[in-house]
Amino acid sequence: MQPAKGLPIQRYKCMRKIALLIALLLTFSVSIAQGWQPKSWQKYVIEQKVKNDTLCNSGSILIRERMVEPKINSRAFYCGQFYVPDPPSLFAEQEKALERARWED
DSSP: OOOOTTHHHHHHHHHHHHHHHHHHHHHHHHHHHHTOOOOHHHHHHHHHHHHHHSOOOOOOTTSSSOSSOOOSOGGGGOOOTTOOOOOOOTTHHHHHHHHHHHHHO
């Protein structure tokens, strides 16, 4: 049995029609989306949501006395009797030599 000769041509025409239909629908939906404007009540709701989601104005962190006390509990950063200092640097001698050379010049 030999395949029908007209079958690939029919598929091509069908696929072409489908591609054209998809392109038309996409163009139509984009043209509608460009002209859409929210209604006044939708604008109001959006503004209210933005106001609620916006961070409140707090004092500047650049001034010495802040308006609000920090919310971090500093007791968590106190060191107890088991405090272990940073280990000595592997290049401590080299760093000391560089410091001496810097001060000698």
